[in-house]
Amino acid sequence: MASAKQKKEMAVGMAMYFAEAGYIPTTQDYSNDPNRPRAYKLSKIKKIFRGWSFMVTFTKSFCPELMHGITDEKPIAVVKPLKKVQAKPASKAAKEEVDGKGI
Secondary structure: OOOHHHHHHHHHHHHHHHHHHOEOOOHHHHHHOOOOOOOOOHHHHHHHHOOHHHHHHHHHHHOHHHHOOOEOOOOOOOOOOOOOOOOOOHHHHHHHHHHOOOO
16 A cells, blocks of 8 residues: 555656656656656556546646646647748759859
8 A cells, every 4th residue: 555645646747757757647648758757657546546437536636736727638739831932943942052142
């Protein structure tokens, strides 16, 4: 059985991770994330909290200020469309090569 100190310490660390990630990942996403806290492997979380869902519930109740607004859904990355690339006329491109300006 884990001590209260272990649970509180892990809850604070996991709350910081969730705040940086912006969401609560699944166990598989957590295991594969290169930015996860190295000290908190999934096996250690299950040993201390008996399961991922118990850890999430405890973390939400122990650190409500950090967990405020964090959901289980992964944020969608916004992709900006690229600007159209226009080719320069051949005479202007050759001129830039010779004098070295505009590079």
